[in-house]
Amino acid sequence: MSGSSERAQRADAQRNVEAILAAAIRVLARDPKASVSVIAKEAGVGRVTLYGHFPNRAAVIAAAVDRALAQTTAAIDAARLDEGDPFEALARLVDASWSVTHQHGALLVAAERILPVDELSFAHAEPMAAAEAVFARGQRSGAFRDDISTGWLVTLLHSVTHGASTAVHEGGIDAEDAPRLILATMVGAVTPPGREVPVVGGQVAESVP
Template sequence: MATTQRRTTTAPAPQRRADAERNIAAILHAALRALSADPAASVADIAKAAGVGRVTLYGHFPSRESLVDAVFAHVMSQAEATLAAEPLDDLPAAEALTRLVASSWEVLDRHRRLLVAADRALSTERIREWHDQPLARVERLIARGRDEGAFRTDLPVSWLVSTFFSLLHTAAQEIEAGRLDRADAAGVLSATLLGAFRAA
């Protein structure tokens, strides 16, 4: 009888887990939409859009920062899959850089306002951590370009990688501030980075 009773008591657990997973998915989806529309969207707005209460939202994400972090992680996972599909290895390094800038900017521009929200909520180091895989691809490309004699060797690879990362993020901020036309961003980035990386 005791065994039967224990089973009866613990039976709702899978349903609770399923409910929690549905709530988390709804919250992340609502947060992505809300922050992409307005980087300053409040937790209350996100909870309302997700169809949950603030207590439920905070039960899964104890702070706005943790929620933004989770949304950003989800987006970066999708971005990595997109960038990994780019066929860069057979292209000359300079051409591959232009292609990578274009594809990276396309992904970043799609989530430009989410990046603004991340910049406001997360540390620069945390945002950089979520870019580890894409930046490793940039690092490999720069190293190959140096081997080919196409890219400069007088500056550390790590500095050139940071330049790539910083300029893409700066472009998003400049567009948000109205100082750069989004239609010009990919071309401006390519010209700037090629100028910075090209061997003398």
């Protein structure tokens, strides 16, 4: 086999992998129970081709989670969380976190059903570290209350964001309104007691009843 033929085959294989992962993210975002056959059909490849790259459904999901993690990291990096007013940085963090959570929420549901806990913990590690840095910076500057640990604030943000995702899927709130509600909840939570809740992102951020 010539070198050009080998390169062509490698390029075809890479395109198939990219198509499979993109399809897995789309399909599992709609239905976390989606089968390998559905993913292969969405990707425009046969089951044999899919299994040629991934030995089983769990491997497809793990690779899709890795891809989603890369997208999450890119979104967080683009948010410039170490710049500007801590409240505005929090608003950018909420926007970045929500865009990824809403897009990949059902994918994570699928992952939780099949992947080891340590792999899922690793997937959340970098976003949680970025959030903790935002809260720590806000506390150091005096903008955020410092009587609540940054670890608890990260847990709260994670819970509120995933709660919003569940509410959207159940029809309780609109996806477009979710970031505002998440931000309102978090700004109310981090504002020091007795201090007026600041205006963030052009809106008055208040705790959600």
